[in-house]
Amino acid sequence: MSDALRDLLDGRWATLRREAVELLAKLEPTPADLDREQYRAWVLEQLHVLAAGGHSLVAFPAEHGGRDDVGGSVVAFEVLGFGDLSLMVKAGVQWGLFGGAVQALGTRAHHDELLPAIMGLELPGCFAMTESGHGSDVQRLRTTATYDPATQEFVVHTPDRSARKDYIGNAARDGRLAVVFAQLVTGGGAHGVHALLVPIRDASGAPMPGVSIEDCGRKAGLNGVDNGRLAFDHVRVPRAALLDRYGAVSPEGVYTSPVEGDGRRFFTMLGTLVRGRISVAGGAGSATKRALTIAVRYGLARRQFTRPDSGEEVVVLDYLAHQRRLLPALATTYALHFAQEELVSALHDVADDRGQRELESRAAGLKAVATWHATATIQTCREACGGAGYLAENLLADLKADTDVFTTFEGDNTVLLQLVAKGLLTSYRDHVGDLDPWGLARFAADQFVGVVIERTAARAIVDRLVKGGSDALLDRGWQLRQFEDRERHVVEGLARRLRRATADDAFDVFNAAQDHLLHAARVHVDRVVLEAFVAAVDRCRDEATAALLGRVCDLYALSTIEADRAWFLEHGRLTPARAKAVTQAVNGLCGALRPHARRLVDAFGVPESRLTAPILG
Amino acid sequence: MSDALRDLLDGRWATLRREAVELLAKLEPTPADLDREQYRAWVLEQLHVLAAGGHSLVAFPAEHGGRDDVGGSVVAFEVLGFGDLSLMVKAGVQWGLFGGAVQALGTRAHHDELLPAIMGLELPGCFAMTESGHGSDVQRLRTTATYDPATQEFVVHTPDRSARKDYIGNAARDGRLAVVFAQLVTGGGAHGVHALLVPIRDASGAPMPGVSIEDCGRKAGLNGVDNGRLAFDHVRVPRAALLDRYGAVSPEGVYTSPVEGDGRRFFTMLGTLVRGRISVAGGAGSATKRALTIAVRYGLARRQFTRPDSGEEVVVLDYLAHQRRLLPALATTYALHFAQEELVSALHDVADDRGQRELESRAAGLKAVATWHATATIQTCREACGGAGYLAENLLADLKADTDVFTTFEGDNTVLLQLVAKGLLTSYRDHVGDLDPWGLARFAADQFVGVVIERTAARAIVDRLVKGGSDALLDRGWQLRQFEDRERHVVEGLARRLRRATADDAFDVFNAAQDHLLHAARVHVDRVVLEAFVAAVDRCRDEATAALLGRVCDLYALSTIEADRAWFLEHGRLTPARAKAVTQAVNGLCGALRPHARRLVDAFGVPESRLTAPILG
Numbered sequence A, B: 001m002s003d004a005l006r007d008l009l010d011g012r013w014a015t016l017r018r019e020a021v022e023l024l025a026k027l028e029p030t031p032a033d034l035d036r037e038q039y040r041a042w043v044l045e046q047l048h049v050l051a052a053g054g055h056s057l058v059a060f061p062a063e064h065g066g067r068d069d070v071g072g073s074v075v076a077f078e079v080l081g082f083g084d085l086s087l088m089v090k091a092g093v094q095w096g097l098f099g100g101a102v103q104a105l106g107t108r109a110h111h112d113e114l115l116p117a118i119m120g121l122e123l124p125g126c127f128a129m130t131e132s133g134h135g136s137d138v139q140r141l142r143t144t145a146t147y148d149p150a151t152q153e154f155v156v157h158t159p160d161r162s163a164r165k166d167y168i169g170n171a172a173r174d175g176r177l178a179v180v181f182a183q184l185v186t187g188g189g190a191h192g193v194h195a196l197l198v199p200i201r202d203a204s205g206a207p208m209p210g211v212s213i214e215d216c217g218r219k220a221g222l223n224g225v226d227n228g229r230l231a232f233d234h235v236r237v238p239r240a241a242l243l244d245r246y247g248a249v250s251p252e253g254v255y256t257s258p259v260e261g262d263g264r265r266f267f268t269m270l271g272t273l274v275r276g277r278i279s280v281a282g283g284a285g286s287a288t289k290r291a292l293t294i295a296v297r298y299g300l301a302r303r304q305f306t307r308p309d310s311g312e313e314v315v316v317l318d319y320l321a322h323q324r325r326l327l328p329a330l331a332t333t334y335a336l337h338f339a340q341e342e343l344v345s346a347l348h349d350v351a352d353d354r355g356q357r358e359l360e361s362r363a364a365g366l367k368a369v370a371t372w373h374a375t376a377t378i379q380t381c382r383e384a385c386g387g388a389g390y391l392a393e394n395l396l397a398d399l400k401a402d403t404d405v406f407t408t409f410e411g412d413n414t415v416l417l418q419l420v421a422k423g424l425l426t427s428y429r430d431h432v433g434d435l436d437p438w439g440l441a442r443f444a445a446d447q448f449v450g451v452v453i454e455r456t457a458a459r460a461i462v463d464r465l466v467k468g469g470s471d472a473l474l475d476r477g478w479q480l481r482q483f484e485d486r487e488r489h490v491v492e493g494l495a496r497r498l499r500r501a502t503a504d505d506a507f508d509v510f511n512a513a514q515d516h517l518l519h520a521a522r523v524h525v526d527r528v529v530l531e532a533f534v535a536a537v538d539r540c541r542d543e544a545t546a547a548l549l550g551r552v553c554d555l556y557a558l559s560t561i562e563a564d565r566a567w568f569l570e571h572g573r574l575t576p577a578r579a580k581a582v583t584q585a586v587n588g589l590c591g592a593l594r595p596h597a598r599r600l601v602d603a604f605g606v607p608e609s610r611l612t613a614p615i616l617g
C-alpha cells in the first residue's frame, strides 16, 4: 500500500526524483560542530559533488549540455531539501538565481560564454538584487548603471549605504561574477531596473577594484551560505555586460526594448525568475516532510504517563492533543505536495502571457502558504519532541533555523499574498506589480464582473464533485463548495470595498482593507490546494490507497474549514451546531488516521540517511 | 507620560528592578562569534560578576547572608531576560533550581553547609530531575537511591540508559554537586521520588567515581549553558545527603515523613519549586519585550513602497497588516506583564495550602501562555524585520533560538495546561498531579458544583465593572463578562462531559476531551490575565496614561475575543454582525495605538545597551 502512495507522491518526475535521491545519498550528512568558515568550505565542496553528479544540468538548455527540464530542476532542488539546507540554498543561488538570471535575461552570447562554466561551478556567482534599503520594493532599487558611449561601458555605482546590495548569497566568500540589478541610465534617460554582469572577485579571490565586499556574518541559520554586501564605486563593465533580452543599449547609447514601459518591462523580467519562488516552496515542503517524519516517528515511540486501567505507559501520539498537533499538519503537507507538483507542471508547460501571469500569481501564493506552513509545522514538531527536539543531534533545531527565512526571501510572504489578491481582482489581465491602489480600484470598479473560479487540475472531476453529492461534512463536493463559495464571497466583498476608492483616498482605502486582501489571497490558495489534492486522489488507481488518501484529504479540508470557521459562521455558511460538528469530525479523522501515521510519513520518501536523529533509535 | 507608564510597569519591586538593571549594565553584551566552549566559559565568568554584584542574595534567607526576598528574586531574574539568555538560564539553574531545591527540600544542616557557597558560586551545581525516559511524568523516574543501613549510605543507581539524567544544566562542564531525584528505597520498601545531594565532580573537575557525564552537545539555542547527561553506577552518598524536609531516613533505615502518601508528598515537594516556573514566565516576558522593542522601532523607521498620492515611501508600521502583526502582540505583552507581577506577589505572599495550590495552578497556566506568546511573538518580530531580522547582529535570531525551549522546560506547556484544567475541576481541593482521570471524573461528578469565578486582584473594581456598564465592545464590563462567561461555560461543559466517565473508560473519555480540557485552561488564564490588566489600569494615577493603557487593554481584550470568536459565535455569545464589529474594532485600536507605539515599547525599559541591533541605527 505505501508503495502506491509513494508512486503517487513521486508523480510526473518520478524517475528524476529517484535519481536525485540517489545523488543525495552520495553527499555527506552535515558534519557536526563545524565553525562558520569550515561549514562554508564544506558546502562548497558538496556543491562540486552535486555539479559532478549532474544536478546542475537539469535546468539548462540542451545546446549547452543541459537537460532542458525546467520542471525537473525544481524537483531536483526539492530533493536537496531532504538534506543540508545551506547546500540546497547555495545550489539555488548558483544555478537557480545566478544561472537562471543569465539564462532568462541574457542572450546568446551570454549563454555561450557563461552557462557551461556556471553549470560546472567553475564560475560561482551571485544574484544581486536586494539592497539594504529596498527588498520587497525592488522596482525602486538605487544602484545605477550609467552608459558611457565614449568607452562603450556601463558605470555601475552605489550612491550610498542604503543602496548597497545586501544579503547576497555567494557574495561573502565564493562568488566571482554577479548579476547586478541597477537603474539603467543612458543619454536618453532612465529606463528602469536592468541586470548587468559585474565581476566582483579576481581569479585569486580578491575583490575587484571598486568593489567592496562585506560579510553579513552569522545568521539564524543557513550558515553554510556566505551572504554578503556589495558596493560599487564607479565600476566599469563593457557594454556586453548588460543582460539584454528585455532591453539593449547600442554602442552609441540608444536604448531599445521589446517591452513597452519601464514598470511592465521590469515585472516581465521578474516573471522569468519565477522558478526561484517555486523552488523555495518545494524546499519548504521537503523540510516540513523531514520534520514531520521525525516528530511522527518519535510520537509513535515515545511514551509518557500511565494509563490507569492497563498500567501501561501511553504512546504520546495516542493523545488527542498530540494527534491534533501533528496530523492536520501532515494532511496539509500532503495537500501542498500535490499543489506544488501541479505548479511545477504549470511552470514546465506554460505557453502564453496570461498563463505566465497566472503562474506567477500561483507561485506567489503557494510560496507564501507553503513557507508559513513550514515555519509553523517545524516549530510544532520541535515542541512535540519535548526536550529532545531542542538538541541539534535530533535535527529539528537546524530545520527550524534554516527554514525560518523562507517566509522572507524570494519575496516576503505578506507582500506576495497581496500580489495574489491583486491578481484575483484583475483576473490576471495585466502585471499587477505595476498597478497602484488607484489603478486597482478602477479595475475593481470597471472591469471586475465577479469571481470566476478557474479550476486548476482535473477540472472535470472537480466540476462533477461540486455539482453532486450531499451536505455531509465528509462529502467531497460539500467541501469543495465551501472553499469555492468562500473564495467567491471574500473576493467579491473585497472588490466592492475597493471600488469605493477615489484617486485621493485609494491608498487609505486599500490599507484599511489590507487584512481583507490577505484573507482573499489565503482562501484562494486554499481552494487551489484542495483541488490539487482532489485531483491526486482521483489519479490514484489503487483503491485502498485512494481510500486512505481520501481521509487525509478530508482532514485537510475540514481542518482548514475549522481554522477559519469563524468566517463560515459569520457569513451564515455554518450553523453553530455544524461548526461544532466540524471540530468533532477533525478529532474523529485524527483518530482514524493515527494507525496510518507511520505509513503516511514513510511515503514522503525522506532517505533514512537523513533521519539520523538518535531519538529515532 | 511614559514615566508614569514605566513606573506602573516597574510595580511593587521597582527599586529592586532598577538595581537589577544597573547590575545588568555591568555585564558585557554577548561577544560575537564565540565557539561553544568559549561561550560557556564566558557565561560562567559573567555568572561570577552576577554573584559578586549580589544577584544571588535576593532569594536566600537573611540568616545565610541573603535578602529573603522571594518575589524580588523572580524580578531580578526577569531583568536578566533583557540580556544574554544563556546567562539567565545558567543563573536560574544555579540559584533557582539547584540552590532553590537545597533550600526548599533540605533542612538546617544542608542550608548551613551549602547555601553560602551556592550563593557565592564557589559550589556550582545541578538540578537533576529529568531522565531520558521521563520528562513530563517525573513521578515515574527510575533512578534509585537505596538505603544501606550497614554503612548508613544511600546507593544511587541508574538502572539503564533511559534512566540517565538528561538535559541537565551545569552538568556538562561546571557542576560539582547535583540534587538528584530518585526513587527512595529502604528496607521498609519504596517511598517515591526524593532528592539527594550527589557530588559529580571533584575539585579538579574530574567526574567522581561511578559518575559518568556526557555532553548534550549543540542545541538550538542557549549554547552558553552546559547541558549534560548523568549516570550513576552504584554511587554511595552519606545518609545526610538526603534532602529530608519531606522525608527522612533514620540511621537504622526507618523512613518517616510529615506528608502522607508517596504521590501527595512528591507533588508537595514539586510545589515548593514553583518559583522556577514563574521565573521562566518572567524571562519569556522580558525576551518578548526586547523583541517587540526591536521590531516596533524598526517598523517605525523602515519604509517600503511608495504612496502614490504623496510619492513618499510608507513607514511599514503604517500598514494595517504590520500593525496587526505587532500591536495585538504588544498589548498581550502588557497584559502578561501585569499578570506576571500579580503572580510574583502571590508567590511572595502565599500563606496557606489552598493558596499554594492555586499559586501552582496559576504558575502553570501563566508559564504556558507566556512562553507560547514569546515563541509566537518573537517569530513574528523576526518576520516583521524582513531579511535584516535573520542576521544575528540584529538580535532576533538568538532571541528566537534561545527562548524556543521555554515552552518545554520547567514543564511542557501542553502538560501544564492540563494541570490547570484539573485544578479548575477540583477547585484546588487537592494536588491534581496525583489524581488519575477516574479520580477526576469522580470529582467532576460528586463535588463539582459549577465554576466559581474567583477574582484575583482588585476584586472590587472588577466586580463593579462586571456589574455595570453597557454592551459596547469597548465597555470594560462587557469585555470582562465575556471572558468570565466563556470560562464558566467551557469549564462546566467539560465537567459535564467528564462526569459520564466510568472506571473502565475514564482514560478514553478524558482523552477524547483533551482539546476541550486545553481550551478550558486557556480561557481561564485569559480571564485571570485580563483581570490583572484591569487592576493595573485602575492603579494608574496619571489620567492620560490610564487612558492610553485603557486602549491597550481594549486591544488585548478584543484581539483575544477575536482569536476565539468562533467559540463566541458557536455559543450564541456574539452575533455574526457583532463578531465582524470586533474585527473592525481591533483594526481601529491598532490605528489608534500606532502613534503611541514607540512610547509603549520604551516603557518596557529594555536598556539601550541591549538594543545594539544595527537596524535600530
Ligand SMILES: Cc1cc2nc3c(=O)[nH]c(=O)nc-3n(C[C@H](O)[C@H](O)[C@H](O)COP(=O)(O)OP(=O)(O)OC[C@H]3O[C@@H](n4cnc5c(N)ncnc54)[C@H](O)[C@@H]3O)c2cc1C
Pocket: A093, A097, A127, A128, A129, A130, A132, A133, A134, A135, A136, A137, A166, A167, A168, A169, A219, A222, A227, A405, A408, A409, A410, A411, A412, A413, A414, A415, B302, B303, B304, B305, B316, B319, B321, B322, B383, B384, B385, B386, B387, B388, B390
Ligand atoms: C539569508 C538571506 C539570503 C538572501 N539571498 C538573497 C540573494 O541571494 N539575492 C538577493 O537579491 N536578495 C537576497 N535576500 C534578500 C531577500 O530577498 C529580502 O530580504 C526580501 O526580499 C525582503 O526584503 P527586505 O528584507 O528588505 O524586507 P522589507 O521589504 O523591508 O520588509 C520588511 C517588513 O515589512 C513588511 N512590509 C513591506 N511592505 C509591506 C506592505 N506593502 N504591506 C505590509 N507589510 C509590508 C514585510 O512583510 C516585512 O515584514 C536574502 C535574504 C536573506 C535573509
Ligand SMILES: Cc1cc2nc3c(=O)[nH]c(=O)nc-3n(C[C@H](O)[C@H](O)[C@H](O)COP(=O)(O)OP(=O)(O)OC[C@H]3O[C@@H](n4cnc5c(N)ncnc54)[C@H](O)[C@@H]3O)c2cc1C
Pocket: A302, A303, A304, A305, A316, A319, A321, A322, A383, A384, A385, A386, A387, A388, A390, B093, B097, B127, B128, B129, B130, B132, B133, B134, B135, B136, B137, B166, B167, B168, B169, B219, B222, B227, B405, B408, B409, B410, B411, B412, B413, B414, B415
Ligand atoms: C535546554 C534544556 C534544559 C533543561 N534543563 C533541565 C535541568 O536543568 N534539570 C532537569 O531536571 N531537566 C531539565 N530539562 C528537561 C525538561 O524539563 C524536559 O525536557 C521537559 O520536562 C519535557 O520532558 P520531555 O523532554 O521528556 O518531554 P515528554 O514529556 O516526553 O513530552 C514529549 C511530547 O509529548 C507531549 N505529551 C506528553 N504527555 C502528554 C499528555 N499527557 N498529553 C498530551 N501530550 C503529551 C508533550 O506535549 C511533548 O510535546 C531541560 C531540557 C532542555 C531542553
